[in-house]
Amino acid sequence: MTAGRMMRLGMSLRGLGYHIAAWRHPQVPADGTLRFDHYLRNARAAERGLFDMIFFADGIGIREKDEPRGSLARSGYEIVELEPMTLLPALAALTRNIGLVTTASTTYNEPYHVARKFATLDIISDGRAGWNIVTSWSEAEARNFNRDSHLDYDMRYGRAAEFVEVVTGLWDSWEADAFPYDKAGGLFYDERRMHVLDHQGRHFKVRGPLNVAAMPQGRPILVQAGASEQGREIAAATADVVYAAQDSMQAAQAYYADLKGRMARYGRDPDHLKILPGVRTVVGRTRAEAQAKFDELQSLVDPLVGLARVFNALGDLSGHDVDGPVPEPVIEPQMRSSVERILARARRDNLTIRQLYTQLTAGGFILIGTAADIVDVLQEWFEAGACDGFNVLPTHLPVACEDFVEHITPELQRRGLFRTAYEGRTLRENLGLPPHVNRHTAARRAVE
Amino acid sequence: MTAGRMMRLGMSLRGLGYHIAAWRHPQVPADGTLRFDHYLRNARAAERGLFDMIFFADGIGIREKDEPRGSLARSGYEIVELEPMTLLPALAALTRNIGLVTTASTTYNEPYHVARKFATLDIISDGRAGWNIVTSWSEAEARNFNRDSHLDYDMRYGRAAEFVEVVTGLWDSWEADAFPYDKAGGLFYDERRMHVLDHQGRHFKVRGPLNVAAMPQGRPILVQAGASEQGREIAAATADVVYAAQDSMQAAQAYYADLKGRMARYGRDPDHLKILPGVRTVVGRTRAEAQAKFDELQSLVDPLVGLARVFNALGDLSGHDVDGPVPEPVIEPQMRSSVERILARARRDNLTIRQLYTQLTAGGFILIGTAADIVDVLQEWFEAGACDGFNVLPTHLPVACEDFVEHITPELQRRGLFRTAYEGRTLRENLGLPPHVNRHTAARRAVE
Numbered sequence: 004m005t006a007g008r009m010m011r012l013g014m015s016l017r018g019l020g021y022h023i024a025a026w027r028h029p030q031v032p033a034d035g036t037l038r039f040d041h042y043l044r045n046a047r048a049a050e051r052g053l054f055d056m057i058f059f060a061d062g063i064g065i066r067e068k069d070e071p072r073g074s075l076a077r078s079g080y081e082i083v084e085l086e087p088m089t090l091l092p093a094l095a096a097l098t099r100n101i102g103l104v105t106t107a108s109t110t111y112n113e114p115y116h117v118a119r120k121f122a123t124l125d126i127i128s129d130g131r132a133g134w135n136i137v138t139s140w141s142e143a144e145a146r147n148f149n150r151d152s153h154l155d156y157d158m159r160y161g162r163a164a165e166f167v168e169v170v171t172g173l174w175d176s177w178e179a180d181a182f183p184y185d186k187a188g189g190l191f192y193d194e195r196r197m198h199v200l201d202h203q204g205r206h207f208k209v210r211g212p213l214n215v216a217a218m219p220q221g222r223p224i225l226v227q228a229g230a231s232e233q234g235r236e237i238a239a240a241t242a243d244v245v246y247a248a249q250d251s252m253q254a255a256q257a258y259y260a261d262l263k264g265r266m267a268r269y270g271r272d273p274d275h276l277k278i279l280p281g282v283r284t285v286v287g288r289t290r291a292e293a294q295a296k297f298d299e300l301q302s303l304v305d306p307l308v309g310l311a312r313v314f315n316a317l318g319d320l321s322g323h324d325v326d327g328p329v330p331e332p333v334i335e336p337q338m339r340s341s342v343e344r345i346l347a348r349a350r351r352d353n354l355t356i357r358q359l360y361t362q363l364t365a366g367g368f369i370l371i372g373t374a375a376d377i378v379d380v381l382q383e384w385f386e387a388g389a390c391d392g393f394n395v396l397p398t399h400l401p402v403a404c405e406d407f408v409e410h411i412t413p414e415l416q417r418r419g420l421f422r423t424a425y426e427g428r429t430l431r432e433n434l435g436l437p438p439h440v441n442r443h444t445a446a447r448r449a450v451e
Numbered sequence: 452m453t454a455g456r457m458m459r460l461g462m463s464l465r466g467l468g469y470h471i472a473a474w475r476h477p478q479v480p481a482d483g484t485l486r487f488d489h490y491l492r493n494a495r496a497a498e499r500g501l502f503d504m505i506f507f508a509d510g511i512g513i514r515e516k517d518e519p520r521g522s523l524a525r526s527g528y529e530i531v532e533l534e535p536m537t538l539l540p541a542l543a544a545l546t547r548n549i550g551l552v553t554t555a556s557t558t559y560n561e562p563y564h565v566a567r568k569f570a571t572l573d574i575i576s577d578g579r580a581g582w583n584i585v586t587s588w589s590e591a592e593a594r595n596f597n598r599d600s601h602l603d604y605d606m607r608y609g610r611a612a613e614f615v616e617v618v619t620g621l622w623d624s625w626e627a628d629a630f631p632y633d634k635a636g637g638l639f640y641d642e643r644r645m646h647v648l649d650h651q652g653r654h655f656k657v658r659g660p661l662n663v664a665a666m667p668q669g670r671p672i673l674v675q676a677g678a679s680e681q682g683r684e685i686a687a688a689t690a691d692v693v694y695a696a697q698d699s700m701q702a703a704q705a706y707y708a709d710l711k712g713r714m715a716r717y718g719r720d721p722d723h724l725k726i727l728p729g730v731r732t733v734v735g736r737t738r739a740e741a742q743a744k745f746d747e748l749q750s751l752v753d754p755l756v757g758l759a760r761v762f763n764a765l766g767d768l769s770g771h772d773v774d775g776p777v778p779e780p781v782i783e784p785q786m787r788s789s790v791e792r793i794l795a796r797a798r799r800d801n802l803t804i805r806q807l808y809t810q811l812t813a814g815g816f817i818l819i820g821t822a823a824d825i826v827d828v829l830q831e832w833f834e835a836g837a838c839d840g841f842n843v844l845p846t847h848l849p850v851a852c853e854d855f856v857e858h859i860t861p862e863l864q865r866r867g868l869f870r871t872a873y874e875g876r877t878l879r880e881n882l883g884l885p886p887h888v889n890r891h892t893a894a895r896r897a898v899e
Contacts, residue, residue: 077639092544093541
């Protein structure tokens, strides 16, 4: 067949899923975030579904906020989990084709470590590594790393840009033909093909060379969630994949056009960056079945956990009847606009407190229906220039991951929107990205 | 059988082995340090041989010294290799019983990362993780981490002691019964069993709690190579295993007695620290075969690489005939004692330059002979209070690792000095160490 443009799909596998009550669902292993078999089961399901990659978001600490008092211990969300950079090599050993992407913070790491670990993961996985570049934002993380508060925005992004420059520089330390391994002649490496970075910048001083080489992808895939102005520029300059967060097609189209439009300035082909909005899906054989699945999850939201979700906007409502009306809050001036949006919704639809927080905890872009219903929307976005595919945020694991693979993937394939077998050996090849050319090799070729 | 005291054995798997010419040996894969299958083959051999653990030494950079000019590119030693903290989880997924120990530097890491990664490895491996605590010493590493030179000794050791205090504190963040996972009642964790470290020290400020819990070993094994005064104190206070470096039995006995003697002050049973000197073995069916194996390796030492080994002591000898006599060097005063020791040996035995550097590159404690010859010495050390077992430093991989397992392990078993099957589920159990009791649980029990 002459394949048309194909969707790229990622599956986010953090924790027990992206619904805040996931851990209470009868089919979810509540202790799964501390069990390797939980992660392995989901990774294998995603690979069975021919996903381009699995992805782990990450935080280097537990958020401290526990308001109303007692809500954190009842949330079961982002409390304890396996460290993804240690988890992925183990998953690499037991999978074969699926890409392996994880977050590493540029604020709380050193570039030499990050370069080395992702290079190693790329080798162990035979070319399936990807790095999601984040700057971190929480006070909880700052306090685990010798600080009282997190770095300000400009400092974080300045550091991030330089961090990426150092890491990508280190990855080019050795050209592909750097190692003759000549036992008879006694030559292990060719000095002319080894390059000392000698970076000296505002945030980092890193000499190099990297002590890892020969990555099957040339270098790992770079992933970002560049929403802000500086984030978009970094993404346009260097990212291979972007996780987007728009929950309307119009907003997604605008973001897509803007980001791809910035790439020409960096001499990049817009097709060499894949933009994947996050989407939650709840699929059933009928619409009623899908809705019932969703309603079951929503019914599991603990009142204290729900109240924690609206605490910032509305204050402590734990003294109120959650099945009564939303009271008039005392609003801090800087919160006014978001609070008024929430309140307007509560008043318009005559919501109780419980109805309000369950609506708010459901997340942004969520599709509930049959496989055909859901694929109708995915296809519309894909064909309307809103995305190059999607990053699936399963509500609860393993259920939502396996449901997608069993019901939605076949529907995408029937419509010719998604692969029926992995095309390439590496993540880079499966994503349809060009090979990475070492900068020093490129420079030599240019003068030859 | 009523087992007597059993030897503990570790196998060091860094690179292509501990002989400087290993990469040129015909049975060694010269590109092995960048191939996962190389590491896996050796890990599986060590597990077949019932070793307690495999171990990876590590450096976070490539040493810069290339004197005489061109020697580094010919050495093939500690140039490029997989990052061990990323490698071990992949080996964990494909092995079952063997302990997995790697180095992580307290100078170039943050304790929260180290605590989190080793806790995760302990879960993935089902209780087989160990952390070798080092302070790093090389300029090459300093220059990859924003510095011009490495920290001075007191600063490094002060930081190391505090680093270990923070990591072990974080590992106790959650008591064993912290997670009721009560879906019906909605309680995920029990606040009374979660502990905020809130460490504020000279080098670190780390709040915690750790976002990993439920390690099968309670906490990973702590390993050290405490040779210096401060290193010995840290080892006596906290280490489960020590890698020692004495190459005479008398020196090993003195070290053993000293270190075990320091433990009472910390309220520790001397049997709860296992001291393992490093040993190289070259085994043959006959002594002549063993010697021929060793001579082959020695013959592969490249003259430039050999001259680099004596450069510090004797200066650049690359203008001399390596098969001629050792010339009188110009000696820097601070080097005088070590240089004079080397020179005295050369003069006494009438060595050529080549003979001198091949002797020096062979390493410290090396045993060459039949399995019975080698086990005679290992047994003598073990029974004379010089050690609790050994850390094997294979000359070249996979040969020396597989040779040990095939020839030496059976001889140790025949004499009742080594296990014939793994006794326990975890590394801690196999080493005969007591269970780890969470400090907060212990404190509660004490008042109850």
